[in-house]
Amino acid sequence: MKSIKRNQSLDVNDTCNTCGAFVDVGAVIGEDDKELIILFSGSSSEKEAQQMLEIATSQFDDVKYHIESNEDKTTLVLTFAVAVEKMLFQMQNKLAG
Numbered sequence: 001m002k003s004i005k006r007n008q009s010l011d012v013n014d015t016c017n018t019c020g021a022f023v024d025v026g027a028v029i030g031e032d033d034k035e036l037i038i039l040f041s042g043s044s045s046e047k048e049a050q051q052m053l054e055i056a057t058s059q060f061d062d063v064k065y066h067i068e069s070n071e072d073k074t075t076l077v078l079t080f081a082v083a084v085e086k087m088l089f090q091m092q093n094k095l096a097g
Contacts, residue, residue, distance in 0.1 A: 036078045036086050038095065045074035052076055055093065060085050 040048045046069050053076060056063050062081035067074060080086040089095070 031083055033083045034080045034086055036080070036090065036095070038076045038078070040074040040076065042072055045069070045072055049074040049076040052093070053078075056089060059089065059092075 038049070038052060040046075040052075042048075046067075049067055049069075053065055053067070056065070056078050060080060063085070064079040066077040068077075069075075078086070078089070080089070
C-alpha cells in the first residue's frame with residue numbers, strides 16, 4: 001500500500017491495493033462538451049493565447065479556434081472534434097474544467 005501511494009501522482013488518491021479507481025467515462029465526458037474557453041489577462045495575454053493555440057493545433061488536427069482581444073484580456077475558444085480531445089488537452093495542460 002505504501003508503494004502505491006508513493007508512486008502515484010499528487011492529483012490521484014487511490015488507496016485500493018487490489019482494484020484501483022474506476023469511473024463510468026460517460027459520467028465524466030459529455031458527448032457534446034467539445035468547446036474550451038481559456039481566459040488570459042495581462043500585457044502578454046495575446047502571446048500566451050497564441051502559445052496555447054500552437055500547442056492545441058500541433059496536437060489535434062481538427063481543432064477550430066477563435067481569439068478575441070480587448071485591452072489586457074484575451075479569450076481563446078478551442079472547439080475540438082470530440083469531447084475526449086478537450087479533456088485530454090485540459091489534463092495535459094493543467095487547465096480547470
